[in-house]
Amino acid sequence: MIPYQRAAFYTLGCKLNFAETSTLARALQEQGYARVSFDERADIYVINTCSVTENADKECKQVVKKALKQNPLALVVVTGCYAQLKPQEVANIAGVDLVLGANEKFDIALQVAQLQHKKAHAQVQVQAIKEARHFHASYSMGDRTRTFLKVQDGCDYFCAFCTIPLARGRSRSASIADTIQKAEIAIAEGSKEIVLTGVNLGDFGSGTDENFLQLIQALDVLAGDVRFRISSIEPNLLTDAVIEFVAGSQKFVPHFHVPLQSGSEKVLKDMRRRYAKDHYQTRIAKIKQLLPDACIGVDVIVGFPTETEADFLETHAFLSDLPISYLHVFTYSERDNTTAVRLGQTVDMAERKKRNHSLQMLSEKKKRLFYESMRQKRFTVLWEGEQDAETMQGFTENYLQVQAPFDADKINTFAQIDLKFLDKENRFIVEPCQELL
Ligand code: SF4
Structure with missing residues (x-):
């Protein structure tokens, strides 16, 4: 019992x-x-x-x-x-x-x-005594319209501020065959959007003879009315081949989330990140060259122990110049057993908060510009669910939020929308009289 x-x-x-x-x-x-x-x-x-x-x-x-x-x-x-x-x-x-x-x-x-x-x-x-070593496949279904499919876990990078490798262990992945099987189950159960997730997603297949490009190529030919989103990928693993593949794909959507963390070369080194500013810039340029309407999200950390005022301003200027769509801003906080806590420097908490606020403002500006640049264009929205009693919401392939009068029959279906009315909250509003194509 x-x-x-x-x-x-x-x-x-x-x-x-x-x-x-x-x-x-x-x-x-x-x-x-x-x-x-x-x-x-x-x-x-x-x-x-x-x-x-x-x-x-x-x-x-x-x-x-x-x-x-x-x-x-x-x-x-x-x-x-x-x-x-x-x-x-x-x-x-x-x-x-x-x-x-x-x-x-x-x-x-x-x-x-x-x-x-x-x-x-x-x-x-x-x-909780064992080090995380095995790969355990996971996917969400029924909780949301989108399915989050875990294809990779752990990380070998040991960035100076991060505890994730300590909590989740070494990088390891599902096989392509297993991932295909899980994706097919999700599609058969009615999933219309599958988001590929992992701690260090681009590292998929590391230590095996499979890699991330092969994974997305294999998923792209699956049958079914479904689209795929790449959740977040490190700039050093976002290769030209991956960007070119997404640009030519009918199923992978033009949305990239690429962590930057700092726009100062010195701080990037202190953080033990694996790329230089130039490289990051070339990634964004390549995306925009092939996919001008792509949405690009960026993670950034403010108040890292060695980040001076001048370093922060360099980051701010770097981000201001990049054609990105939004920022996820994190305030650095000390974590036990990380390299960063041993650097012997700190940024005052009030200063960290000030820098965070400054980048939040920049993010708002970037987001608004991105949304405005998409006005009068046609995209495909996936209706996800109720926003409130009278409206439903969904996202386009390039992650624009759209709102329409609630219609239960439309939930979990795709619709082509001409984006016209943008409200103050950065939502495109579909008027009741506007026909969904
Ligand atoms: S920040 Fe990301 S890449 Fe760096 S150690 Fe943490 S999980 Fe790995």
């Missing part, structure tokens, strides 16, 4: 975590558990954490509290990068029953079954 009947899930962090939470949910559902929303009373609450967020501990505590408010007797399972990096710290959070590391989380059904009734175990169980 199953001791617990209803399971709820909470994801902090990235798309990879999102895909993995779906896999954990399916593992429990296969054992007969019903998946319910985190706002409902459940017997098991699973929290998939992140270590990138500045306040991983605080966030985790809040979510545990939220779970116990719904059901004080529930079994609380915490997993994800924070659990892998600091299992004991997580175990010390009041109310946590089980801590699962990067490998162990994929045995969640077994681990939970072993715990039996909450009353039967007095101590927190910590299963």
Whole structure:
């Protein structure tokens, strides 16, 4: 008999975590558990954490509290990068029953079954001792219109600020054959957009005789009314061949997310990034040359320990000149066991916040310009779901947000739209009278 009947899930962090939470949910559902929303009373609450967020501990505590408010007797399972990096710290959070590391989380059904009734175990169980070594395929389905398909995990780069290689281990990948099989399942189940995800996606196949270009070539010939999005790719791995392939593909959309992190040559070196500014610039130029309407997103970190005011201004100027569409701005925060904390320098927190604000403003400007430049053009939107009671929203292939009157029959279908009306929030509005082509 199953001791617990209803399971709820909470994801902090990235798309990879999102895909993995779906896999954990399916593992429990296969054992007969019903998946319910985190706002409902459940017997098991699973929290998939992140270590990138500045306040991983605080966030985790809040979510545990939220779970116990719904059901004080529930079994609380915490997993994800924070659990892998600091299992004991997580175990010390009041109310946590089980801590699962990067490998162990994929045995969640077994681990939970072993715990039996909450009353039967007095101590927190910590299963997070092994280094993450195996590749566990994951994909999200049913949670969103888009499917996040994990094809790669871990990273060998060890950038100075990053704890991800410590939490997720060495770079490893699915095989192309396995990925094709998972993509075919997602397509058969009705997925219209598949987002390829990984920690260092472009490193797909490293250590094998397969590579990222071969992967996207293989996916491109799959049958079905589906499109593919590349989630994020390191500039040194975004080759001309990959850009050229996407430019010629009917299925891979013109949207690239390319982390820069700093526009100062000196800071890039201190960060141990694997490219120079020039190289980054050539990547963006190549994309825009072949795909003028492409959307380009950029990650950037402000307040890295060695970033002076002049370095920051160099980054700002570099980004200002690039034809990019939006920024994801991160404020640097100290992480245990990283090279950056040993550099012996720091940027004042108020200054970090100021720099963050400055780049947020630049991002807004870039985004607006990008949206305005797309006015009067025709794109294909995938309607994803309700925005509110009366409207639905979706994204075009080049990641423009579009809104239209709600129509349940249109959800998860494609429509060609002539973009005309742009609102202040950077959404193209489809008027009720505007015919969807
Ligand atoms: S490439 Fe750098 S920033 Fe990205 S996961 Fe690897 S170490 Fe972290």
